[in-house]
Amino acid sequence: MIPMSSPPLGLRMTNNGDVGLPSEFSVGSDHGDRIKAMLTQSEKAYACADYIGRRSEIDNTPIQEVAVDDNKVDSVCREKMCEWSYRVSDHFQTGREIVAVSFSYLDRFVDKCSCNRSAFKLAAMTTLYMANKIYGGPHTLTIGALAELSRGEFEISHISEMEVVILQTLAWRLHPPIAQCFIDAFHKYICIPADGSMSIAVYRRAMFFAELSLYDYTFVERERSLIAIASLMNAMEGTNNITLDEQDKFFEAINLKFDLKYTLDMVETVRNRLWYIYSMSAQYKEDDAIAGSAAPNCIREETPKKIMLSGHRSSSTRSISPVSVATNTGPYHH
Numbered sequence: 001m002i003p004m005s006s007p008p009l010g011l012r013m014t015n016n017g018d019v020g021l022p023s024e025f026s027v028g029s030d031h032g033d034r035i036k037a038m039l040t041q042s043e044k045a046y047a048c049a050d051y052i053g054r055r056s057e058i059d060n061t062p063i064q065e066v067a068v069d070d071n072k073v074d075s076v077c078r079e080k081m082c083e084w085s086y087r088v089s090d091h092f093q094t095g096r097e098i099v100a101v102s103f104s105y106l107d108r109f110v111d112k113c114s115c116n117r118s119a120f121k122l123a124a125m126t127t128l129y130m131a132n133k134i135y136g137g138p139h140t141l142t143i144g145a146l147a148e149l150s151r152g153e154f155e156i157s158h159i160s161e162m163e164v165v166i167l168q169t170l171a172w173r174l175h176p177p178i179a180q181c182f183i184d185a186f187h188k189y190i191c192i193p194a195d196g197s198m199s200i201a202v203y204r205r206a207m208f209f210a211e212l213s214l215y216d217y218t219f220v221e222r223e224r225s226l227i228a229i230a231s232l233m234n235a236m237e238g239t240n241n242i243t244l245d246e247q248d249k250f251f252e253a254i255n256l257k258f259d260l261k262y263t264l265d266m267v268e269t270v271r272n273r274l275w276y277i278y279s280m281s282a283q284y285k286e287d288d289a290i291a292g293s294a295a296p297n298c299i300r301e302e303t304p305k306k307i308m309l310s311g312h313r314s315s316s317t318r319s320i321s322p323v324s325v326a327t328n329t330g331p332y333h334h
Contacts, residue, residue, distance in 0.1 A: 009079075009215055009281045011086055013208045014096070020203075021184050024135050025097050031185045035258055038177035038185075042224050046104060046176040050221055051111040073110060073120045075217035081106075081124040082215050088128065088149070094137040096211050097180050101131040104176035107220050109166050122154055126162040134174055179210040182228030189253050190236065191246050198241050205235035212277045222270065226262055229254060230270035 020026065052074060085099045105127035110120060125146050132141045147156045167174075183206045192199050209231035213219045219227060229251065236242045236250070255262060278284050 009212070009277070010083055011208075011211060011215075011281055012283045012286065013204065014090075021097060021180055022095060022135075025178070025181055026184055031188070032257075035182070035185050038181060039225055039258060039260075042177045045173050046108070048104075048107045048111050048220050051107075052217065055114065071116045073115065073117055077117055077120065078217055079215050081121065085124065085128050086211070088141070088146075092132075092138050092141040092145075094132050094141055097178060098128070098131045098135060098137055100178040100180060100210070100214060101135060101176060102127040103214050104178060105130060105166060105170060105174070108173075109169050112169050113165075118153075122158060122162050123166065125150065125154065126159050126166060129159060130163055130166065130174070177224055179213060179224040179227040179231065180207055182225045183207060183210055183231060186225075186228055186232055186254055189257070190232070190242070190250055192241055198239060202232065202235045202239065202242075206231040208283070209234050209274050209278065212281060213274060216273065216277055218273065219270075225258075225260065226266065226270055227274075229262065230267050230274055233267065234271050234274055 055072075082099070082103065085102060086096065089096055089099050102124070106124055109123055109127070115123065129141065129143055129146055132138070143156050143159050147154055147159060183203070187199075187203050187206070190199065190202065192202070206228070210227060213227050213231070233247055233251065236247050251262075251264070251267065254260065
């Protein structure tokens with residue numbers, strides 16, 4: 001869970017002109033049957049439990065006190081490693097879907113194998129390397145490059161050994177249906193021209209919400225399809241071309257088509273949480289500043305929803321250098 005006092009999350013929307021997932025993530029033309037298969041896999045083989053809450057109960061430690069123990073994995077250090085993973089991903093231009101895959105590996109691994117923070121850090125680095133390798137990412141994100149980023153804390157052999165342990169623990173289940181895949185499929189059911197600028201804007205904004213969802217530990221147990229629906233509906237909200245009635249029809253169509261049991265209350269809970277995470281992001285701070293400079297003589301009462309949907313988009317963050325995972329100023333530091 002992201003605390004109110006935490007600094008803004010560094011993630012911004014990319015502006016590289018790409019629309020749509022890489023082919024290895026795309027659902028394809030036979031999307032109906034594939035989505036049903038993805039739903040089944042997401043609910044069974046790739047599900048993850050609340051491992052932090054479970055272990056705090058075993059230790060008889062109140063959940064709010066877990067962060068006090070410097071050796072235990074908590075939601076805060078997970079958030080920091082997520083931030084670090086995105087920065088490394090943007091620097092090496094892997095595509096941010098790789099981070100979503102990486103954290104599917106990481107969460108399911110830690111759910112099955114208890115570890116301290118040092119092991120968690122090593123596992124996070126290893127799963128990023130694994131996801132990039134398995135999904136054919138840039139060859140520049142090597143095991144040696146990641147070991148170098150640890151500045152002596154981990155060696156190549158440590159990452160290699162951890163990879164074997166993770167593969168065995170996950171029983172080689174390495175192709176998780178991530179939220180971005182569901183967005184790619186569900187986007188087709190929005191009642192606007194698929195090739196229009198509005199459709200593209202909704203798609204990109206929904207993808208950004210999915211990227212932000214990885215930061216929040218409360219989404220570890222959530223269905224990726226539900227996160228995708230909430231992300232798309234948040235992206236649609238406030239647009240001139242999509243009415244509230246059309247949003248409801250989109251939700252009903254998805255529920256009916258794929259025999260989902262989601263209620264509007266369930267979707268609203270996720271949507272509100274996503275808006276909150278967005279309000280903590282660097283993208284919101286940037287959009288807020290742009291909106292403020294556009295109306296200097298007005299007293300604004302902008303919500304995060306209105307600011308994001310104003311049409312402003314940031315420049316890419318790919319030029320940002322990755323931060324060493326071991327440095328005191330890095331994202332893992334408290």
